[in-house]
Amino acid sequence: MQRNRAMELTTKIYKNSMIVLVLLSIPSAFIDWKTYPSGIMAGGILGLINLKALTWGLEGIIGSGRATAPTVFFSMFRLFFLLMIVAALVHLNLANILGIIAGFTVVFMMILIEGFKFAKKSG
Numbered sequence: 240m241q242r243n244r245a246m247e248l249t250t251k252i253y254k255n256s257m258i259v260l261v262l263l264s265i266p267s268a269f270i271d272w273k274t275y276p277s278g279i280m281a282g283g284i285l286g287l288i289n290l291k292a293l294t295w296g297l298e299g300i301i302g303s304g305r306a307t308a309p310t311v312f313f314s315m316f317r318l319f320f321l322l323m324i325v326a327a328l329v330h331l332n333l334a335n336i337l338g339i340i341a342g343f344t345v346v347f348m349m350i351l352i353e354g355f356k357f358a359k360k361s362g
Contacts (some may be wrong), residue, residue, distance in 0.1 A: 252353045277338065279339075281328055287340070289346075
């Protein structure tokens with residue numbers, strides 16, 4: 240029962256984040272047609288991947304009752320992997336750092352908003 244509610248929450252976060260990211264990317268194309276929209280989408284997608292990885296890590300720890308070596312390794316190096324991807328995108332001029340930050344911020348705000356709604360409804 241609790242797992243279904245958590246899946247419902249993450250699904251809402253994914254759906255709402257993608258809608259806002261697309262709506263934010265469209266006007267940003269008028270500022271810089273190549274790097275801002277791709278940066279916003281890349282930051283948002285990386286934020287959603289990070290959320291999924293966090294969910295897997297927590298499910299692994301809670302499900303087994305203890306932290307396994309792969310779970311700990313992945314959790315410890317998740318931020319490093321994200322930073323390496325961001326650095327590569329910026330270095331190759333595929334994304335703008337401000338756009339990536341905007342994309343991460345959209346996902347973070349959706350996590351806060353949907354989490355608050357979920358807690359209020361559960362509470």
